[in-house]
Amino acid sequence: EAQVTQNPRYLITVTGKKLTVTCSQNMNHEYMSWYRQDPGLGLRQIYYSMNVEVTDKGDVPEGYKVSRKEKRNFPLILESPSPNQTSLYFCASSLSFSNTGELFFGEGSRLTVL
Amino acid sequence: EDQVTQSPEALRLQEGESSSLNCSYTVSGLRGLFWYRQDPGKGPEFLFTLYSAGEEKEKERLKATLTKKESFLHITAPKPEDSATYLCAVRGLTGGGNKLTFGTGTQLKVEL
Numbered sequence: 001e002a003q004v005t006q007n008p009r010y011l012i013t014v015t016g017k018k019l020t021v022t023c024s025q026n027m028n029h030e031y032m033s034w035y036r037q038d039p040g041l042g043l044r045q046i047y048y049s050m051n052v053e054v055t056d057k058g059d060v061p062e063g064y065k066v067s068r069k070e071k072r073n074f075p076l077i078l079e080s081p082s083p084n085q086t087s088l089y090f091c092a093s094s095l096s097f098s099n100t101g102e103l104f105f106g107e108g109s110r111l112t113v114l
Numbered sequence: 115e116d117q118v119t120q121s122p123e124a125l126r127l128q129e130g131e132s133s134s135l136n137c138s139y140t141v142s143g144l145r146g147l148f149w150y151r152q153d154p155g156k157g158p159e160f161l162f163t164l165y166s167a168g169e170e171k172e173k174e175r176l177k178a179t180l181t182k183k184e185s186f187l188h189i190t191a192p193k194p195e196d197s198a199t200y201l202c203a204v205r206g207l208t209g210g211g212n213k214l215t216f217g218t219g220t221q222l223k224v225e226l
Contacts, residue, residue: 004157042118043158043201043216050212058213090157101148101205101214105157 002027004106006091012112013081021076021109023091031094032074033058033103034066036087043090049074050097081113116141116206118217126223127192135187135220137202145211147185149178150201152219158201192224 004025013019025032033048035058045058049068063085065077074093078085088110092103119138127133139147146165150158162171164180171178175196177188187200199219205211 040218042218043203045214048212056212092157097212101146101203102160102163103158103214104160108155108157 002104004091004093004104006089006106006109008109009107010110012114014114015082016080019078019081019111021078021089021091021111023074023076023106024072025074025091025093025104026072027093027095027104028071029093029104030071030096031099032068033092034064034074034076035090035092036060037090037108038087046076046089078111081111083113085111086113087111116204116208116213116215118202118204118215120200120202120217120220122220123218124221124223126225127189129193129224129226130191132188132190132192134189135200135222137185137187137217138183139185139202139204140183141204141206141208141215143207145205145207147180148203148205148214149185149187150203152199152201161200189222192222194224194226197222197224 007022030051034046035043037043044060047066049055091106117140121136149161152158162178167182169180175190179186199221201219203214203216
């Protein structure tokens with residue numbers, strides 16, 4: 001089954017404690033991206049990757065890091081989480097850059113930073 | 115800066131009562147307008163892509179249309195299982211053509 005898998009799905013952590021949200025896709029997609037979804041603000045892009053070892057900032061990259069060492073994996077790293085990073089996070093992928101708008105989304109990771 | 119505005123924010127329909135959701139947009143060089151469905155606790159699910167004014171796409175009870183300034187998602191004879199939040203997004207030339215700008219969605223509830 002084609003899917004984008006995120007872990008953990010739910011996480012409560014404290015300010016400053018580094019965490020990683022993993023994302024893996026099994027569709028051999030080139031393009032992957034991270035979004036956060038907040039009430040009234042919609043989906044906003046954090047980082048994206050057009051292929052292995054190629055990443056770039058989206059609209060709200062501050063406080064986040066990413067890496068793309070393998071085609072299937074695109075982890076999101078919060079080095080020192082703060083309460084304003086409490087949000088619902090989605091990883092998404094598409095076949096290639098030219099299909100950027102036709103995204104497969106993961107189920108989401110709800111993060112609470114105390 | 116690309117912008118997407120969806121209306122209404124919420125819509126309550128009776129089963130079988132057809133209606134339309136609106137997505138107004140401003141974009142630098144439209145490279146696609148996209149509709150997604152999002153169920154509670156789930157990630158968005160891709161529905162349609164529209165590329166040029168006059169284009170239409172259909173899927174079951176849903177039909178998406180596009181003009182130069184807005185898109186409509188028409189829902190014909192909706193059923194309770196059509197209840198979801200519908201998101202609209204545009205891709206333009208901003209950010210090298212990579213950037214997707216999403217609206218905040220229309221929350222649709224279809225009642226028996």
